[in-house]
Amino acid sequence: MQLNDKVIIITGGGQGLGRAMGEYLAGKGAKVALVDLDQARLDDAVAACKQAGGDARAYLCNVADEAQVSQMVARVSEDFGALDGLVNNAGILRDGLTVKVKDGELSKMSLAQWQAVIDVNLTGVFLCTREVAAKMIELKRTGAIINISSISRAGNMGQANYSAAKAGVAADTVVWAKELARHGIRVAGVAPGFIETEMVAGMKPEALEKMAAGIPLKRLGKPMEIAHSVAYLFENDYFTGRILELDGGLRL
Numbered sequence: 514m515q516l517n518d519k520v521i522i523i524t525g526g527g528q529g530l531g532r533a534m535g536e537y538l539a540g541k542g543a544k545v546a547l548v549d550l551d552q553a554r555l556d557d558a559v560a561a562c563k564q565a566g567g568d569a570r571a572y573l574c575n576v577a578d579e580a581q582v583s584q585m586v587a588r589v590s591e592d593f594g595a596l597d598g599l600v601n602n603a604g605i606l607r608d609g610l611t612v613k614v615k616d617g618e619l620s621k622m623s624l625a626q627w628q629a630v631i632d633v634n635l636t637g638v639f640l641c642t643r644e645v646a647a648k649m650i651e652l653k654r655t656g657a658i659i660n661i662s663s664i665s666r667a668g669n670m671g672q673a674n675y676s677a678a679k680a681g682v683a684a685d686t687v688v689w690a691k692e693l694a695r696h697g698i699r700v701a702g703v704a705p706g707f708i709e710t711e712m713v714a715g716m717k718p719e720a721l722e723k724m725a726a727g728i729p730l731k732r733l734g735k736p737m738e739i740a741h742s743v744a745y746l747f748e749n750d751y752f753t754g755r756i757l758e759l760d761g762g763l764r765l
């Protein structure tokens with residue numbers, strides 16, 4: 514699929530990897546619908562996408578809220594008059610050991626900590642995929658849905674909630690690729706390793722060096738490298754049901 518003039522929803526498009534994807538896809542002429550929780554961040558990201566050469570609009574929406582997702586998808590397709598793809602990128606971290614003992618004190622990952630991550634990172638992906646696929650079928654549009662998983666899907670200490678969600682996203686990428694192929698919709702995923710986002714850049718240099726030392730390529734990935742792989746997955750019409758690992762060779 515050529516990205517020029519295609520309408521693509523990017524969740525979590527207000528900052529970090531989602532914003533980089535917006536700029537990259539807009540640079541290829543895509544019309545991007547950026548979805549996030551913060552209007553000011555969205556406005557800034559929309560301006561950056563327009564600067565990159567494509568059309569862009571902002572949509573305030575919590576991906577974990579069924580009614581908001583349904584309304585957002587309807588509005589995007591009305592505003593742009595089409596819908597050709599989705600990047601399920603919005604995600605949160607609430608790390609912690611499931612059971613921790615420190616100085617003789619025992620603490621547990623709370624149910625709220627577990628549920629918040631499942632709600633956004635797994636249920637949010639389900640809701641957006643379901644609504645976008647239904648709208649694309651209704652509009653008789655073919656295209657692709659790209660899910661952002663993580664290397665943590667293999668099981669990362671301190672991330673029982675996050676690893677479960679990202680493993681679920683990877684499994685459902687296969688499910689949806691099988692279910693939606695008959696409608697001309699491909700579904701693929703990217704599993705990034707450590708990427709140099711604002712949050713990571715704010716870490717202490719010693720901690721960053723230690724992190725990079727464990728990666729075979731000896732550096733963190735760049736947001737634009739993830740955006741490039743998302744564009745590749747949209748553009749390659751024979752790619753479906755698979756997860757592209759983009760982690761500099763790191764294995765968990």
Ligand SMILES: NC(=O)C1=CN([C@@H]2O[C@H](COP(=O)(O)OP(=O)(O)OC[C@H]3O[C@@H](n4cnc5c(N)ncnc54)[C@H](O)[C@@H]3O)[C@@H](O)[C@H]2O)C=CC1
Nearest residue numbers: 525527528529530549575576602603604663705706707708
């Ligand atoms: N940064 C990294 O090293 C890696 C990131 N990932 C994944 O990539 C994706 C993007 O990560 P980053 O850009 O680093 O994160 P980030 O925290 O910089 O950006 C995530 C965006 O999602 C938005 N968001 C959060 N909850 C939302 C909700 N309920 N509804 C709508 N928007 C919501 C946030 O407001 C934020 O703008 C996430 O799914 C993350 O799990 C995966 C592997 C590594």
Ligand SMILES: CC(C)c1ccc(C(=O)O)c(O)c1O
Nearest residue numbers: 606663664665705706707712
């Ligand atoms: C442990 C993995 C590579 C990881 C690291 C950092 C973030 C983040 O800052 O959002 C992730 O989402 C991860 O999956």
